[in-house]
Amino acid sequence: MYKIAVIPGDGTGPEVVAEGLKVLKAISEKFNFKYQLVHYDLSGERYLKTGEILPDPVLEELKKMDVIYLGAIGHPDVKPGILEKGILLRTRFELDQYINLRPVRLYPGVETPLKDKGPEDIDFIVVRENTEGAYLGAGGFHKKGTPDEIAVQEAIHTRKGVERCIRYAFQYCRKRNKKKKVTLCGKTNVLTYAFDLWERTFKEVAKEFEDIETDYAHVDAICMWMVKNPEWFDVIVTDNMFGDIITDLAAMIQGGLGIAAGGNINPEGVSMFEPMGGSAPKYTGKGVVSPLAAIAACQMMLENLGEEKAAKRVEEAIMKVVRIDVKSLTAGKMGYSTSGVGDLVVKYILGK
Ligand code: IPM
Ligand code: MN
Numbered sequence: 302m303y304k305i306a307v308i309p310g311d312g313t314g315p316e317v318v319a320e321g322l323k324v325l326k327a328i329s330e331k332f333n334f335k336y337q338l339v340h341y342d343l344s345g346e347r348y349l350k351t352g353e354i355l356p357d358p359v360l361e362e363l364k365k366m367d368v369i370y371l372g373a374i375g376h377p378d379v380k381p382g383i384l385e386k387g388i389l390l391r392t393r394f395e396l397d398q399y400i401n402l403r404p405v406r407l408y409p410g411v412e413t414p415l416k417d418k419g420p421e422d423i424d425f426i427v428v429r430e431n432t433e434g435a436y437l438g439a440g441g442f443h444k445k446g447t448p449d450e451i452a453v454q455e456a457i458h459t460r461k462g463v464e465r466c467i468r469y470a471f472q473y474c475r476k477r478n479k480k481k482k483v484t485l486c487g488k489t490n491v492l493t494y495a496f497d498l499w500e501r502t503f504k505e506v507a508k509e510f511e512d513i514e515t516d517y518a519h520v521d522a523i524c525m526w527m528v529k530n531p532e533w534f535d536v537i538v539t540d541n542m543f544g545d546i547i548t549d550l551a552a553m554i555q556g557g558l559g560i561a562a563g564g565n566i567n568p569e570g571v572s573m574f575e576p577m578g579g580s581a582p583k584y585t586g587k588g589v590v591s592p593l594a595a596i597a598a599c600q601m602m603l604e605n606l607g608e609e610k611a612a613k614r615v616e617e618a619i620m621k622v623v624r625i626d627v628k629s630l631t632a633g634k635m636g637y638s639t640s641g642v643g644d645l646v647v648k649y650i651l652g653k
Contacts, residue, residue, distance in 0.1 A: 312580025314372025320592030320643030345376020354387035369573035398565035401429035410624035411556035425534035429544025470538035480535035559591030559630030562598035618649035
């Protein structure tokens with residue numbers, strides 16, 4: 302019996318999570334496993350009503366779950382940073398979800414903005430460090446609001462944090478067993494302390510993995526290569542900030558936020574899975590956004606629970622839907638409603 306925390310969140314989060322849960326129900330019946338859902342109302346809506354963001358007792362409960370399934374956090378009436386730091390980043394940090402895993406795969410039938418690139422060219426994964434760097438929130442203001450104002454925002458990289466992230470990337474690459482290549486993405490030509498640490502650690506860890514080829518790219522260059530030669534990549538490992546930026550670019554080349562999912566992983570603890578898109582306030586309640594990213598997040602969650610066969614089946618169903626049914630992943634252009642797409646995934650899972 303798996304204990305799954307569900308945080309639908311804001312905007313279109315609840316709509317897409319509902320489809321993910323519909324898929325979860327169907328797949329659990331097909332593969333004979335049981336689970337218990339515990340819903341948590343953590344959202345901008347709740348914050349505006351009660352002032353509560355992420356109460357400590359809830360955080361303690363989350364620590365006892367098997368996994369967490371998240372929709373989207375973000376509200377147009379809440380100042381940027383409050384919910385992001387208070388819910389999403391706090392959970393990542395307190396549960397020590399030190400890996401942010403973002404698969405980038407173009408499925409046949411999905412449109413990519415890259416001319417002359419197809420599914421055989423776009424198949425890699427980004428391993429983003431998820432608990433350190435500029436995201437730690439170290440820094441502050443001095444003389445705020447005056448002409449002499451100073452703002453300091455430090456990026457903190459620890460040997461331990463960098464090493465565990467890099468080792469995870471190599472292990473993942475070995476298990477993935479595709480091109481068997483790990484590319485470090487950094488900025489060794491300017492950030493000569495932080496990425497010196499990353500590069501030295503990368504070279505040391507690489508010695509444990511002689512079967513795996515290594516490569517390096519500066520973050521600016523990788524943005525260029527990802528567009529020009531995405532087929533070069535297999536596993537990309539990078540820090541928190543760069544990982545945030547390059548995975549939005551990567552999501553676009555795999556067909557957009559309607560299909561891109563990610564996992565906040567603590568390999569020794571509780572992980573959290575989410576579609577990459579935000580709360581999309583302008584589409585809320587219209588039933589027009591793609592639930593496939595949330596369903597892909599559910600697929601990653603199943604893998605994490607050890608339900609590999611069920612996960613595979615969900616992926617195959619997603620692949621059928623994008624190949625056969627939906628016209629586009631753009632909101633309002635799918636040819637089906639949000640729940641209609643969820644129904645199609647369920648149909649293929651059941652083998653109809
Ligand atoms: C992401 C998001 C978050 C991040 C925001 C919402 C804090 O952009 O998951 O990539 O920057 O990590
Ligand atoms: Mn992001």
